Amino acid sequence: MSAINFSPSSLKEGRWYEYLVRFALGGAATIFTGLISRRYGASVGGLFLALPAIFCASATLIEKHEIRRKREDGLNGRRRGEEAAVLDAAGAALGAPGMLAFAIVFSLMVERSIAGAFIGASFAWLVVSVAGWGVRRKIRSVQRRQIRDKISGPAVSRGR
């Protein structure tokens, strides 16, 4: 199981306009949520706080990255791009319970302490998301080991 690490070199892989797109998209999504809240009320606006608008952009950009990298090596890269997008989507699926925890903690705490709500909710998001990711990694590693054992099992018996 590979550990979590920082890879500063990956920042260089991104093009400047990709960061600009993310910035603009983030700003537009925040304005959009504000407009929806103003027009249809806090509840409908609140739904859009979990709109995966940013995810659409990030998955597309990650796929493009991988394809571009493989093409530089003379390969097609489409499959690699697809896999990277799937991994990103899996990460988002694991992040969703974290977002749920964020929303619950924030709504329970904000009327008592605003700073506490922001800190507590962000911490809840981080803990739940990372825990979900860790559990998934553990399950996958156990599954891989079981498959490996199954494959190596008959080979040993044949040797006898």
Place this chain on the structure above:
Amino acid sequence: MPVLEDLKEHAERATGLRRPGKAKAPDFTRARKPHGVRFKDDGLVPNHPRWPLIIYRGSVDLDGRHDPAAVIEDLFEANGWGDSWRDGIYDYVHYHSRIHEVLGVARGKGRVRFGGNKGRSFTLKAGDVAILPRRHGPPVPVGLRQLPRHWRLPVGRHLRRVHERRRPSSRPEDDPEGPIAAQGPSLRNRRPAVEALQKSKMTEYLVRFLVGGVVVSAFAILGNLLRPKSFAGLFGAAPSVALATLSIAVYRHGADYAAQQTWAMTAGAIALAVYSVFVCQLLIRARLRAAPATLLSLGVWLIGAFGLLALARGQS
């Protein structure tokens, strides 16, 4: 108890004790941007189509050395708003068709509904001031006991006088400035509230764009820096837009509004989980590219989120 409050008011007025006086009252204001909301006509309360309800949060500094009610009273009177009284909020829907009204909260905290059925409930607390234009549904308390003491200051006659003094030919209902003209210099924040509101709306959109852009970019960069990719993907579903929006919501509308938003956000988050799984399936099984897969799946998110919200509303 209105009777006790009336007695206290008479005693304070007679002795001058615990009253700042009209001359010093404007010193007790804080510069606050107005928050304005327009409501639709709900058939019972003919909410004004143009003039908004205006709320100044924490605009009066209640220092504890003076009677908070007297501070608000003197402040309003210093600005030409008189004939005030101290009492609770009526627990039935009503409105004034031809007069404007101003409400100052001296003590406590409570949920108050403005604008009738198509209106909205706000949490008002000590130091808040609400200006209600004519044909605006005056407040109905939600849980009367939550608002122990506050002030209700009708401004009809005096507003008319203020308007007539400024523009002798116009009646208050013809005044294009609406309730803003009656705010008086100390609450005006140097310019009429509607003008300030329009300017503040533009500023708000700009602030939203910048805050949203910065927070989302920060999470995206963090996601790019981290390995393995499945871990970095967590940051694709980070509550970046939520953090940006909620910080503005808390500042502009208060904690209760943000709480309402995050409560609805739980439905959006559950829909996000379904959405992400659906995107995975489209990518793996239908072999779609990321852009069409993520965009097509937005339909699943919308159905899920609104379905859950409708379900929650049906049960409450």
